[in-house]
Structure formats: C-alpha cells, structure tokens
Amino acid sequence: MAVFTPVDEADARDLLARYPLGDLISLRGIASGIENTNYFLTTGRGEFVLTVFERLTREQLPFYIELMRHLAERTVPVPDPQATVDGQRIAELHGKPCAIVTRLPGQCDMAPAEAHCALVGAALARMHLAGRDFPLRQPNLLGLDWWRATAPVVAPYLGEQAAAMLLDEVRIQAEFAQGATWRALPEGPAHCDLFRDNVLFAGTPEAPELGGFIDFYFAGCDRWLFDVAVCLNDWCVAPASGEFRPALAAAFLRAYAGVRPFEPAEYAAWAAMLRAAALRFWISRLFDFHLPRPAQTLTPHDPTHFERILRLRRTQAPFPLP
Ligand SMILES: Nc1ncnc2c1ncn2[C@@H]1O[C@H](COP(=O)(O)OP(=O)(O)O)[C@@H](O)[C@H]1O
Numbered sequence: 001m002a003v004f005t006p007v008d009e010a011d012a013r014d015l016l017a018r019y020p021l022g023d024l025i026s027l028r029g030i031a032s033g034i035e036n037t038n039y040f041l042t043t044g045r046g047e048f049v050l051t052v053f054e055r056l057t058r059e060q061l062p063f064y065i066e067l068m069r070h071l072a073e074r075t076v077p078v079p080d081p082q083a084t085v086d087g088q089r090i091a092e093l094h095g096k097p098c099a100i101v102t103r104l105p106g107q108c109d110m111a112p113a114e115a116h117c118a119l120v121g122a123a124l125a126r127m128h129l130a131g132r133d134f135p136l137r138q139p140n141l142l143g144l145d146w147w148r149a150t151a152p153v154v155a156p157y158l159g160e161q162a163a164a165m166l167l168d169e170v171r172i173q174a175e176f177a178q179g180a181t182w183r184a185l186p187e188g189p190a191h192c193d194l195f196r197d198n199v200l201f202a203g204t205p206e207a208p209e210l211g212g213f214i215d216f217y218f219a220g221c222d223r224w225l226f227d228v229a230v231c232l233n234d235w236c237v238a239p240a241s242g243e244f245r246p247a248l249a250a251a252f253l254r255a256y257a258g259v260r261p262f263e264p265a266e267y268a269a270w271a272a273m274l275r276a277a278a279l280r281f282w283i284s285r286l287f288d289f290h291l292p293r294p295a296q297t298l299t300p301h302d303p304t305h306f307e308r309i310l311r312l313r314r315t316q317a318p319f320p321l322p
C-alpha cells in the first residue's frame with residue numbers, strides 16, 4: 001500500500017482552494033506504487049492525481065514537473081502538472097512537496113502483446129524527440145556514479161560468484177562510458193524507468209490504445225538507448241527466464257525506429273546498454289531488498305530477476321536492433 005502520508009478531504013479542500021480546478025468531488029488513495037503517496041482526486045473540472053513526494057525534495061522536483069509539462073505541451077501522453085492560481089506547479093501538504101497532475105486513461109497491462117510493445121516503442125521515440133529542446137539538465141541520478149557507489153554496499157549480501165559479476169559489470173560499464181562509442185550516442189531527457197507498470201492503456205486488450213506514460217520521478221538526461229534497453233528488458237522478455245520474446249522485441253524496436261531510426265553508435269553500444277539496464281535495476285532492487293528505508297512497508301521487487309537477466313545479457317548475443 002502506497003499511502004505513506006494520509007490526506008483527508010479537509011486537506012484536499014484546503015489544497016484545492018489554491019488551484020483553479022473547481023471543488024472536491026472525491027478523494028481515493030492509490031494502493032500501488034512504491035515511492036510516493038498518490039490519491040485519485042476528482043473535482044468539478046475533471047480527474048487528477050495528487051502526489052505527495054516522500055523522497056524528492058522541493059529543490060529536486062522542477063526537473064520532473066517541468067519535463068512532464070514540456071512533453072504534455074508537445075502532445076506526448078504524460079500527466080500534465082497543474083498550476084496554482086499564482087502559477088506554481090509544486091505545492092505543499094503536511095510539510096512535504098506535492099503536485100496535482102492530470103489523470104491519464106487506462107490501466108497497465110502486465111502481459112503485453114505485440115500491439116502494446118509497438119505503441120510504447122513509437123511513443124518513447126516521440127518522447128525522446130519532443131525532449132530535445134527541454135532547457136533543464138539533470139543527470140540520471142541512478143546512473144554510473146550511483147552504481148559505482150552502491151555496488152560495493154550491496155555486494156556483501158551476495159554469494160561470491162554473484163558479487164564478482166556485479167563488480168565486474170560495474171567496471172566494464174565504467175570503461176564503456178569512457179569510450180568514443182558512448183560519447184557518440186544521442187542523449188537527452190529520458191524516463192529511465194519505463195516498466196510495464198508505468199504505462200497505461202485504454203481500448204481493449206486486442207486493440208489497445210496508449211493512455212500514456214506515468215511516474216517520471218526517476219527521469220534524467222541519459223543516452224536515449226538506455227531507455228530503449230530498460231524497456232526491452234522488461235516489456236519483451238519471458239518473465240520466468242528473462243529470455244527475449246522475439247516477436248515482442250521486434251515489434252517494440254521496429255516501432256521505435258519508425259519514428260527515430262537508430263544511429264551507427266547505437267548499434268555498436270546495444271549489447272553493453274542492455275547490460276547497463278539490467279545492472280541498474282539489479283543494484284536498486286538489491287539496495288531496496290537489503291537496506292530498506294525505515295518507513296518502507298512494501299514487499300521489495302525480486303533482485304534475482306535482474307541478476308538472471310544480466311547473466312543472460314553477458315553471455316548471449318543481443319536481440320538485434322532493426
Ligand atoms: N497521472 C496518472 N494517471 C492515472 N493513474 C495514475 C497517474 N499517476 C499515478 N497513477 C496510478 O497510481 C499508481 C502508482 O503511481 P506511481 O507513479 O507508479 O507511484 P510510485 O512513484 O509510488 O511508484 C499507478 O500504478 C497508477 O495506477
């Protein structure tokens with residue numbers, strides 16, 4: 001359950017008094033999610049999501065909030081942060097920063113078909129292109145520097161072989177990030193966590209329509225190919241083994257490349273990037289599993305899933321880019 005900060009109707013009314021969004025009609029806590037407190041908020045002007053930020057500070061939020069605003073303005077389907085009557089998109093509730101964003105239609109689909117993968121691939125490429133003129137810069141805060149700092153912290157919780165693989169992969173990724181191929185990769189604002197639970201679909205399972213992308217709070221400027229690799233490792237694999245499902249991977253990559261064709265450096269970097277994406281989530285899952293935050297009440301995600309995926313990506317040829 002992801003309501004860390006309880007919000008009652010009186011709180012919501014007080015908050016809404018600062019926004020031109022009409023009166024409160026209903027307020028309902030959202031059970032899923034692991035980072036923030038989220039409520040569905042219905043007002044006289046429509047349906048919104050109220051997020052109370054549990055981890056991010058007010059100073060860290062403008063990058064995420066302005067990025068969503070920038071993308072929404074360019075018709076990428078993402079939550080649109082609403083402004084108060086005095087033009088602020090970040091407010092405060094119970095001493096924590098909060099935001100009200102538009103509610104996107106649909107639900108996530110944890111068993112996607114080719115049609116879902118194609119919709120997400122094309123929209124991800126559109127999102128990357130739409131972010132090119134976004135003026136704020138913030139690195140992916142869970143990128144290489146964080147892997148280097150955190151891998152030695154979590155390695156003692158692993159067996160000898162797994163710890164050796166973890167530290168070896170961090171070393172390889174650090175070398176890779178020093179090279180000309182990495183420097184030539186196109187980059188810009190990236191979602192960095194576009195897993196199946198962060199994409200909503202309307203329509204029907206047979207004829208899905210994209211509701212949009214949510215949960216931008218791990219976003220940062222990174223190589224666009226990293227976003228593609230994060231998606232491939234989640235959307236296009238058999239859940240038990242982590243092996244690629246070729247039809248899903250092909251549908252995703254073809255749709256992405258149909259909007260933004262891959263560049264030569266991206267072909268050269270693809271195998272390393274699939275490993276980087278597996279490493280990123282293996283480390284964060286190990287960290288959440290072995291060193292949970294004091295207030296964390298949720299079951300952490302299984303780290304061994306990404307250990308398995310990393311091992312596969314280190315030993316098998318990658319699914320080819322089109
Ligand atoms: N803008 C939105 N539109 C519709 N549903 C949303 C929106 N934002 C969040 N949700 C719902 O809230 C859930 C948790 O949100 P999420 O951002 O993933 O939380 P967390 O950051 O805590 O992981 C999502 O799975 C989705 O059901």
Ligand SMILES: N[C@@H](CCOP(=O)(O)O)C(=O)O
Pocket residue numbers: 033034035193195197198215281284285301
């Ligand atoms: N996608 C990450 C966990 C981040 O959680 P989210 O609910 O905020 O997307 C993982 O699967 O490890």
